[in-house]
Each structure stands twice: as C-alpha cells, then as structure tokens.
Amino acid sequence: AEDAIEDYFEAGKRRLGSADRFAVDGREDRASVLYERARDQFEAAHRLATEAHPDRVEEIETALSTIDQRINGDVPAEALPHDELTVTDGDEEPAEADDEPDATGSGDKPGSTVIGRIQSQKQEERAAAPGGVNVNAGDGAGDGVTNTELRGKLRDLDEGEFTQLVADLWEAQGWSTTVFSATKQVVYDIVAMREEPEQQRLLLWTEHKPGEEQLGPRSVERCATARDSSQGAESATLVTNALPRTAAKQRAEGLDVTVIDGQDLAELLRFEGFLDRLEADRPNA
Secondary structure, rough: HHHHHHHHHHHHHHHHHHHHHHHHHHOHHHHHHHHHHHHHHHHHHHHHHHHHHHHHHHHHHHHHHHHHHHHOOOOOOOOOHHHOOOOOOOOOOOOOOOOOOOOOOOOOOOOHHHHHHHHHHHHHOOOOOOOOOOHHHOOOOOOOOHHHHHHHHHHHOHHHHHHHHHHHHHHHHOOHHHOOOOOOOOOOOOOEEEEEOOOOEEEEEEEEEOOOOOHHHHHHHHHHHHHHHHHOOOOEEEOOOOOOOOHHHHHHHHHOOOEEEEHHHHHHHHHOOOOOHHHOOOOOO
C-alpha cells in the first residue's frame, strides 16, 4: 500500500507540474484538464492513505488543497521542475526555477503532434532511414543544438531520469501517464491513456543506452509479447535514445511495434520545448 500511495502521489505531482507549465504559458484549457487528472491521482492516494497510512493523509490533503487553488485561478508565476515542485497550503512562495521551459507545442491536438506524425510515418515508411523523420530539419531549427548533441545529453541521463522524461513528453502530448518503478514486477515502464479524440491505452517501454549501442530485435519482440498478453492495450511503443539495427526495424514492422529512436526523440524534445528541461535533469551539468 505504501508504494501505491507514493506512486499515486508522485503521479499527481507530475500532472500538477505539467498543468502549471501549460497555465504559465497561457493554455488554460489544457491546464484545467491536467489539474483534474492531478486531483484524481491525489484522491486515489488519499483513499489508500486513509485506510493504510494515516500519517500521509495531511500531506495529501494539502496537495488536494493546492489543486483547488490552481483550479480557482491561483496559478504560480512560473512552473517548477518536477523534482523541485512542492504542494503548499498557500502561505509559501514557490522557489524560482530558471531551467523550466515553456510548454510550447500542441498537446491538445493529438493529430498534429510530433508523436502522431512519427507513428504514422513509421507505419507507412518502415524501410526509411533510421529515425523515420526529417531529422535534418531539427539540426537547423535555430536553437543552436543539433540532434547529435541532444542524443549525447540523453545518454548522460540515468534510466530513471530517462523514463520520467519520456512520461512527461507523452503528458505534454495529451496523454495521462503512470510510471512503474523498476523495483516492481511489471513488464512495461509506462502506461499512457487518453480519452480524446478516442479512448486509447498505450504501453511504453524505455530502453536507455549509455553508450553507442544500437537497439536489437529482442527488445522489440519483448514489447510485442507483453502487448499481446495485456488486456486493453491497443499499441506498443518502444522509446530509446539509441538507433535501431536493421533487424530491429524489420521486427518492429512485422510485429507492429512503434519505435521512437534517438533521432525521433530529439525532434520531440525540441517540439515540446524540453531542451532546457534536459539540462535541468542533469544537476551536475
């Protein structure tokens, strides 16, 4: 029960942080949706805490109070990174954060997102060059950071940071995500769900490569097997900072698994305004 409470509580904080980014950016409609999702997570944590861990109740009730304040228009001047985000009773001022990016992009328009384009293009052009997107466009995007440099920064993350970054990126695209800790006996890393434009449930795997290793076909097969045995999962997506081997791309095509590789991920980071966030995830950088 304690692990479940913490998972719900942390999921609520992530949604709160994402909502704050949208609110600060002036995207109130998207922020309102995420505030409500954050409330759902905190309420689930509250129910469990009331039964099993009363010592957590006050903290969770404070979080629920924070959500009420946000919904009533008390939006912070600037959003904070997830690891600096706190829930308060309204008497404390939030700490400043220089590294949190603006949440640009179109998370409330799933059909126009980079993820949507990547998935659609990969389904139609599996035999394309590694990445499956116009990766050269990102290298000349005017932000001074090439895709190669971004892939290097992704390699510097640890596995937990990488998985959390992927979850936050999907949140920004309009999904509600739940991250499963590595200590739990689960076969996937993230479950993503959304209600619009239609109800969908997506299983995501993250595979972080600290070196120049390429993605092999066994990783793709593992995802397909787990998807096929999971009730209600409509698709499987494998997100990696690496580039896939030819055999992995062929297996992905045959098993209908979407692979978001390091080049795709660099484009997604740029599209969602997460470049500064990538720096913020590295406190010693």
